[in-house]
Amino acid sequence: MKTPNKIIRTDKWQLKPTPEQKLLFGETVKVYRRACRYLVGIIYTHWSDLGSLTADLLTPAVERLMHQTAKRPDIKYPQFNKAFYKFPSYYRRAAIAFAAGLVSSYVTRYSEWRSGTRKRRNASPPRLNANTGCYPALYKGQCYKLHGFDQVEIKVFNGSDWIWTGVQITGLRERHQVASNKMMSPSLIFNERYCHLSVPFNCKPEKRKPEANVTAVDLGINTTATIAVVTHSGTVIHREFIHPGRDIDRRDKRLKSVSVRASKTMGKGGKLHKGFCSKTYQKAARINNQIGHIVSKRIVQIADQFNSEAIVFENLKGWKPKGGRKRSNLRQRFHGWLKAKIRDFTLEKWAELGGKVIEVVAAYTSKLAFDGSGKVKRDSKNYAHATFSSGKRFNADLNGAYNIGARGVLKLTHRNGSEGRSSKSFGRPPRSWASLCDLWATASPRLA
Known part of the structure; x- marks a missing residue:
């Protein structure tokens, strides 16, 4: 799995505004959104030109249509300067960039719809919605001034004029402390629930x-x-089990309540209305995100602690779960399996440290014993336990992790990308079904 070339990450800097500053922030967001709606109409009208x-040429081209100056007294849309008196130039350019992106997205989607690229045959055409919940982007020196990392001055609108106001920063993360990280233009996020700077x-x-x-x-x-x-060489120098059971129980408890409420709503028959228990599902999704971040953070910490070459996952793309026995909850548990979410979050965190994530063939990682004794037998009552052909009892997940690690090592060390044995003789397993014992075999000649 390739890591992205350009890595952009966003921190949230919490602000603590006074009641008066909250009113100023509200007015600023309100007038900025009005300007964006106005500019969407202008840009869409002249989109053919x-x-x-390019982005560098588009902004001055739009300004020639609506921004009046001493050298440019005659413009096509003089109403903008009248409606937005003393509107700061950098706020105006940020609004132009946002409105142009909105129009470009709409034109692209509409062209695809006309060409027949649709999710459904009877899909409605996309609409140009200028009333979006955007937030003002702040340019350094013109829209915001940073005083250390304790206070920030922001240019805001008080209803008649644009003024500077200083607000306290109460919480931030650590990305600003990394010398190689370059801070980009933040956005002021303000609504009834949030007040912070979104800093990329x-x-x-x-x-x-x-x-x-x-x-x-x-x-x-x-x-x-x-x-x-x-x-x-095939030596296991660390092993660990990560299972945030409290968060998983919180999620499962909420999902269980959905079936209880559904039975009370429908009785023995009927149909649930659209959006039934949507708030509960949203809460469960947020808990899943939290679980994904907890697990991925710990994985990256371990990889960083041991300075690993790579983090290795099974390639589970396209894998579909099979239901268990009648009245079992196995299918529901598979729906709570965060295989893609944990992998994606790990990739994002590990790429920020300069590491890479690779994927190996998932077949027979848990079915083959890591010591080369053949297939294992899973316990019918406790599927996490496995019995080797020699009678040895071992954790099935840990056995799988050993084999995944072996395949990852072989994928890194073999130029041809092979993950296992190079032999193609009859009766031997495929080369991608390598186990930990294959590393012992390749390491023994070197040790000798």
């Missing part, structure tokens, strides 16, 4: 000098994530 321009950073991680090991991750249902740090 503006659509082919262009992250440029330093070149890593990793150790000869990988961090293997087995994503399961009984245990959310099982970690094994495997060296190139």
